[in-house]
Amino acid sequence: MDQMTEVMLENGMKVHLKEIHTAPIISHWVWYRVGSRYETPGKTGISHWVEHMQFKGTPLFPAGILDRAISRDGGVWNAFTYMDWTTFFETMPASKIDLALKLESDRMVNSRYDPEEVASERTVVISEREGSENEPLFRLEEAVESAAFETHPYRNEVIGSIADLNAIQRDDLYNHYRKYYNPSNAVLAIAGDFDTSSILERIRAVYGKLVGSPMAALELPSEPSLSSEKHIEVHGPGETTFLTLVYRAPAASDPAFFVMSVLDSLLTGPSSLNMVGGGGISNKTSRLYRALIEKELAISVSGGLQATHDPYLYSITITGRPDIEPEKVFARIDEEIGRLQDTKVTQEEIDRAVKQARALFAYGSENITNQGFWLGYTEMFDTYTWFSEYVKRLQAVTPEMVQQAAQTILNRAARVRGIYLPEGAES
């Protein structure tokens, strides 16, 4: 069995270790509780831009040195910024892992934020946003999310608005960095081919000496539930119509999340929660595929449920057919949701969703990087037991619970309905 260890360093940094000896590889992840959830008006996108700046060097490891060092050792590294978190990982040959320990502990406190680098990264980040703007679904999502929340920062895109990306200054970035990047706001997760006691010694040596400044957990005022069905229309280039429905979903730590996960699996097919590798499975026997694609009302359908700290959104997204009115599609979806609200699903359907989840986790566990991901990711909204007990908690879901979730969560009177209308098809 894989050996699991959980330790809290004196400076407040939580450490998760999982020994896995299937390949001579180690994956090292540092997670910070910062992302768009922590941003204030006028500063949207700052967390993601800070993540970029973290690759620009420290006095000890100037820009370019790190890249070279990691790549030379045959490692991969990357970083992601999300609503609730920012994470940095390195997956390396086991014998080279000390580099990851050294560089992540160093850049947790010593990054430079050189003004010239800030200036050139501003255009890189704007370019990243422009790439997203080319996609109709990004434009639709951005409009729908901001309609789905009044005040909660989940209403903003992680990448930030163009206005804010033009306005944010070097000191804004640096202060954001100094505030959130410290051991007491971080979780370290390492999975792979190591010996726990010797790696712990190294962790204490490099991370243990950093000074933590304890932070109160950010509590945001709870967002009132949607009081009506909002309609959003986005017009843009193209010839394809895209439709979306979004509902407020339970937070990941809420027991209702697991019920929602089963409900999503039945409606739009099982989603893989793996961040790295594993792949997904098709959704052609899901209720909405059968109701929409098999009935030639739409081209494709997918569902989106994400594990978040606060209640976020469950979304259903449809690629439309040119010959079908959006109203007809929405009506058909409502009919299917109505069926889930009125009639209990069978235990067999739930068992099937459980088996699908088990398979998806098995695919993801082939990969050490993904194992490291799960160790830290779950800490951003719950604890690691969320992952280790996931299948068990799906098994505990009953037909009654699914029916109740369909009634309360998939509430037609509390949702946002979005349509991307292509300008090419209008004229």
Added chain:
Amino acid sequence: MNKSFDININSLPGPQDIHRKSLPNGITILHRENFQSPSVVISGLLSAGSLFDPMDKLGLAYFTSMALMRGTESMDFQTLYNRLESVGASLGFAASVHNTNLGGKALAEDLPLLISTLADCLLHPIFPETYVARLKAQIISGLTIRAQDTGEMSALSFDRILFGDHPYARPEDGFIETVQGITRNNLVDFHRSHYGPDNLVIVVVGAVKAEDVFNLVEKELGAWKNPQMAHAPALPAIERLHETVREHVEIPGKSQTNLVMGTLGPRRNAPDYLSATLGNNILGQFGMMGRIGDAVREKAGLAYYASTSLNAWIESGSWEVSAGVNPVNLEKAIQLILQELRRFTREPVSQSELEDGQANFIGRLPLSLESNSGVANSILNLERFNLGLDYLQKYPERVMQITPEEILRTAQAYIDPEKLVIVSAGTESHSENG
């Protein structure tokens, strides 16, 4: 300096643990076990590629491959997918130029179900009329979305200009007009003349024994025969560029312009393929996208991504630089990339750049092989390009033999910075080309 490399050669897939068996009907089965995770992956190919597509039916091979799973003699569409999805398994087919590729995964306990479904789709598809029409609408919707995708549209024009009359010039999924004209009968005919056991390769990796895999495949596919299989046509020669060709694909309303520029690259089996990949790594991949990433992203801040790729196939390949930029920065980015290409073809890479690249190529091997699908795809490539089962184990040594001079010779043999295809797709900037 004779550098050693820090890697256990015997832990890499090789003749000692890749099992290979040929069936009398032409099927090749390859297997490597991995009992660390309870899952299993299959990957494979057969020779029903889009190079068989008639010009007025481009997309036929792809359409056929997509239609295989829309119903068989014994299972309708919903029954077929219910079998797979109920156990969390997946299976899919997709045509490329030379081949139709297949891939799937399942929990190890469900491998028999996966293989029997695979066999049923290959041998007994019935292409039901309603599903053919539905699939056609889906493919056309995909092509309509493609027409708005700046990345895909720049790539499409790039291939068209670079490869001229060769099938590499044409998209596997066809065009809206050509897909419109494809009928159920076309699919039935294509299946009859191009699907068969000859040249079918199946790789299985995961928590299963070789004997069990061989028996399963033999049981399901061992009796398959198709005497009517057509042979691949002779393909037109691919000509080098005589001058730089510049094209812009205008797509209104886009924030970002995608740029692709490049030329022909080596075929996969070419002797200089390895020095080209190492050179490519230095040019536009190593670290944060190599020299080109450094010039365009890190120094100039012009793009979120700017990198190179080498795509090597059976008869030829392409050597490409791609970037996404704001329309006003397009010309600036092109000039920066040209500068790097000129340097790359004028002077040898430095010894330290080469050593970086070599260390990266060797060091990343274990990582690229950690998942079952990574191993399966590697083994499939060994078979497909005749590289030999010991290829991965000899790879570190071969990588270490490449010199800066060899990379320069290779770069000069393929890249002439004054004779490139340069394609952009997006919304033309109003502040330039006034």
